[in-house]
Amino acid sequence: MFKQLPNSDVEMVDVFLNQQKISVPMGTSVAAMALSNGLRSTRTTVISNSRRAPFCMMGVCYDCLMIIDGKANQRACMTHVAQDMHVESQQRVGPILGEVL
Amino acid sequence: MKNHYQLVIVGAGPAGLAAAVTASEQGISCAVLDEQAAVGGQIYRAIESVPEQRAKVLGTEYQRGTALAKAFRESKAEYFPNTKVWSLTADKQIGLLHDGKSKLITADQVLLVSGAIERPVPFPGWTLPGVMQAGAGQILFKSSGVVPSEGVVLAGSGPLLLLLAWQYMQVGVEIKAMLDVTPLSNHLQAMPKLPRALLAHHYLTKGLVYQRDLKRAGVVTKIGVSDLRAEADENDELQTVHYRHLGREHSIETGLLMTHFGIIPHIWLTQAAGCKHQWDKSQQCWRPSHDKWGNTSLQGILVAGDGAGINGARSAEHTGRLAGLQALYALGVISEAERDKQSITERKWVKAERHIRPFLEAYFAIPQEMLATHAKDTIICRCEEITAGEIRTAVEQSHGDSNQVKYLSRCGMGACQGRQCANAVAHIVADAGGLAVSEKSHFRGRPPVAPLSLQELASLSEENV
Ligand SMILES: Cc1cc2nc3c(=O)[nH]c(=O)nc-3n(C[C@H](O)[C@@H](O)[C@H](O)COP(=O)(O)OP(=O)(O)OC[C@H]3O[C@@H](n4cnc5c(N)ncnc54)[C@H](O)[C@@H]3O)c2cc1C
Numbered sequence: 001m002f003k004q005l006p007n008s009d010v011e012m013v014d015v016f017l018n019q020q021k022i023s024v025p026m027g028t029s030v031a032a033m034a035l036s037n038g039l040r041s042t043r044t045t046v047i048s049n050s051r052r053a054p055f056c057m058m059g060v061c062y063d064c065l066m067i068i069d070g071k072a073n074q075r076a077c078m079t080h081v082a083q084d085m086h087v088e089s090q091q092r093v094g095p096i097l098g099e100v101l
Numbered sequence: 102m103k104n105h106y107q108l109v110i111v112g113a114g115p116a117g118l119a120a121a122v123t124a125s126e127q128g129i130s131c132a133v134l135d136e137q138a139a140v141g142g143q144i145y146r147a148i149e150s151v152p153e154q155r156a157k158v159l160g161t162e163y164q165r166g167t168a169l170a171k172a173f174r175e176s177k178a179e180y181f182p183n184t185k186v187w188s189l190t191a192d193k194q195i196g197l198l199h200d201g202k203s204k205l206i207t208a209d210q211v212l213l214v215s216g217a218i219e220r221p222v223p224f225p226g227w228t229l230p231g232v233m234q235a236g237a238g239q240i241l242f243k244s245s246g247v248v249p250s251e252g253v254v255l256a257g258s259g260p261l262l263l264l265l266a267w268q269y270m271q272v273g274v275e276i277k278a279m280l281d282v283t284p285l286s287n288h289l290q291a292m293p294k295l296p297r298a299l300l301a302h303h304y305l306t307k308g309l310v311y312q313r314d315l316k317r318a319g320v321v322t323k324i325g326v327s328d329l330r331a332e333a334d335e336n337d338e339l340q341t342v343h344y345r346h347l348g349r350e351h352s353i354e355t356g357l358l359m360t361h362f363g364i365i366p367h368i369w370l371t372q373a374a375g376c377k378h379q380w381d382k383s384q385q386c387w388r389p390s391h392d393k394w395g396n397t398s399l400q401g402i403l404v405a406g407d408g409a410g411i412n413g414a415r416s417a418e419h420t421g422r423l424a425g426l427q428a429l430y431a432l433g434v435i436s437e438a439e440r441d442k443q444s445i446t447e448r449k450w451v452k453a454e455r456h457i458r459p460f461l462e463a464y465f466a467i468p469q470e471m472l473a474t475h476a477k478d479t480i481i482c483r484c485e486e487i488t489a490g491e492i493r494t495a496v497e498q499s500h501g502d503s504n505q506v507k508y509l510s511r512c513g514m515g516a517c518q519g520r521q522c523a524n525a526v527a528h529i530v531a532d533a534g535g536l537a538v539s540e541k542s543h544f545r546g547r548p549p550v551a552p553l554s555l556q557e558l559a560s561l562s563e564e565n566v
Pocket residue numbers: 058111112113114115116117134135136137141142143144145162184185186187214215216217218219236237239240261264364367370405406407408412413414415417
């Protein structure tokens with residue numbers, strides 16, 4: 001659904017999106033990286049396990065929560081990609097129960 | 102970061118940047134905190150790193166941010182990016198999260214310039230993957246150069262929707278349709294406000310040019326659309342957008358729908374501090390009450406920019422400067438006469454920027470039936486997945502205000518802490534016969550205003566020894 005416009009001025013970093021290695025321009029948010037690499041949804045909800053995707057991209061809706069470097073419930077829209085970062089889609093509360101108060 | 106500053110500014114958008122430059126010129130200790138990684142706020146997002154070509158597409162208003170960011174970088178204000186403020190008390194103690202660690206700092210004066218958020222307006226299917234806010238689409242473009250690859254439907258109302266369409270058009274994004282939900286009756290309501298708006302005709306002209314360009318590019322705009330509904334495929338992801346236009350049902354196949362229903366002040370911090378708020382009927386939102394300098398009901402806590410009431414980016418810059426001057430005066434750094442003298446031109450600009458607003462507010466007012474949806478199965482609280490029907494039932498069971506509904510249903514208690522549902526809940530409660538929408542119908546705010554992990558909270562003791 002999304003593509004990233006080419007920008008040759010920027011350094012690339014390698015990140016792992018659901019175990020797959022991809023190359024991404026630095027300065028890209030994790031949410032933008034996930035959407036432009038084919039993910040339509042990035043998590044499922046705690047209550048009904050329904051699929052969700054980033055909605056506001058500005059840190060207020062908490063619908064973009066993903067597992068970033070092993071930590072669940074991270075806002076993908078407020079996190080930038082970094083070299084060797086591991087990003088995974090999150091199911092419900094994610095692996096670390098009770099991370100978020 | 103020090104434990105105390107004379108002035109702490111929360112937000113590095115146009116209002117915060119302008120305030121910081123003004124205040125730090127006088128040699129006070131001033132810190133600017135922002136949860137984003139870079140300066141610019143919403144309008145000037147990524148202003149320091151954006152490729153030249155993209156800046157061009159984003160337009161001249163966007164490019165104005167370059168000078169402001171530069172002046173800020175040259176100022177003596179200390180800037181802390183990636184710093185989320187999660188609490189503020191009436192005695193000006195600020196709780197923040199920086200580098201994964203929490204910290205408490207204090208200030209003599211606090212200026213909250215935390216800007217606006219997009220007004221969340223629930224409709225059937227708005228939680229589906231593939232449906233997002235238009236501002237989100239714009240952020241993807243501004244900061245990451247990410248745009249729709251297989252077309253997009255834009256729906257809603259307001260100048261930002263038009264701006265996004267125009268920006269997308271420049272980079273060849275296919276706009277499958279523009280569905281404008283502004284009812285035709287709004288046009289009549291707005292007419293009496295047109296003469297004043299003409300004083301700011303450059304804004305009107307810009308809007309008309311955008312519309313003309315889109316039309317020339319073959320973009321279909323439908324005005325007076327209602328009954329917007331997003332429907333999923335077998336994967337639970339957006340497939341079709343349904344709507345009503347001129348009395349007939351229509352549908353479009355699309356994997357992406359971006360909606361916009363105007364913007365509202367982001368008031369979670371002023372609420373946490375206990376500032377007085379009011380319901381602004383014309384802007385259809387709550388905002389902190391304040392005087393012409395930005396003073397809230399709490400001494401030493403100021404507001405400016407769109408967080409104080411929606412007046413746009415240029416106005417944010419001017420009100421930011423005015424609040425900066427007021428902070429200097431309150432700190433005893435400049436005299437009242439000096440403050441007043443320096444504020445004359447700023448105030449003129451603020452007034453000039455206001456000309457267009459009553460017209461825009463009337464023209465783009467969101468219809469009542471959208472604010473208080475009757476579609477029972479529509480999710481209102483995205484976090485706790487509470488529907489409009491459940492809220493109406495709660496009201497029928499004599500839980501007649503938003504806070505009662507919240508405690509009964511958990512609506513507004515999820516991770517976003519009611520940011521996405523507070524508005525709709527207040528409207529639905531009022532529509533169902535409960536408390537009318539007023540300053541009392543917002544969820545009561547309490548810190549932390551953002552979820553913190555136990556680890557993050559625990560780090561407080563280490564940082565503040
Ligand atoms: C998504 C979006 C896109 C927009 N795009 C445009 C546009 O293209 N053109 C236009 O004219 N207007 C735009 N606007 C309107 C916008 O409100 C501008 O008028 C302008 O950016 C307002 O300036 P400001 O300084 O008041 O706030 P903002 O520019 O919004 O800046 C507020 C800053 O405060 C920070 N902040 C908020 N809460 C906290 C917290 N708790 N802790 C730390 N930091 C915090 C935010 O990260 C942000 O950087 C947009 C609004 C939104 C919501």
